[in-house]
Amino acid sequence: MRVLIVSDSHGEGALLREVVDREQAEHVIHCGDFCTESAQLPGGWITVVRGNCDWVEVPWEARWEGGGIHFLITHGHRLQVNSSLLPLQYRAQEVGAQIACFGHTHIPMSEWVDGVLLLNPGSLVNPRGGFPKPSYAILETTGREDVTLSYFTPDGERLPGLGGKFPVFARSNPP
DSSP: OEEEEEOOOTTOHHHHHHHHHHHOOSEEEEOSOOOSOGGGSOOSSEEEOOOTTOOSOOOSEEEEEETTEEEEEEOSGGGTTTTOSHHHHHHHHHHTOSEEEOOSSOOOEEEEETTEEEEEOOOSSOOOTTOOSOOEEEEEEOSSSOEEEEEEOTTSOBOTTSOEEEOGGGSOOOO
């Protein structure tokens, strides 16, 4: 399974479509702040949530299951991700998610905490926090043991030092 995870594209629908078309993922997750009409979002297999800058009525939070992995998708502002990732971690554990995808901070990061992979793809157009380049993430299953997470710039350049392998299958699936 190959999943494209993006966030904070802030009205750049053409760039978003370009990345989606190039990556040919089985599923796309957009963690909010797309800032376009929903008709401008790419078609196909996409899960999208509403960010603090979005006006289109889509859910604030979503759950998706793919390849035996349970995902929680949120923008993060309602869980105060700028201050702490603990509320996000607790929410993921509460709903039985193995991976929690979020945006809002515009800073790419991934951290394995108490059985949950916390994953921010960064911003597709406006990096923050001293990170020099816009980014998105690709998550791939690598078998029955773990997943591989890689980060890229919008033009497809791999970003070294981010991502890695994570044991998301080590935790039992929720009932």
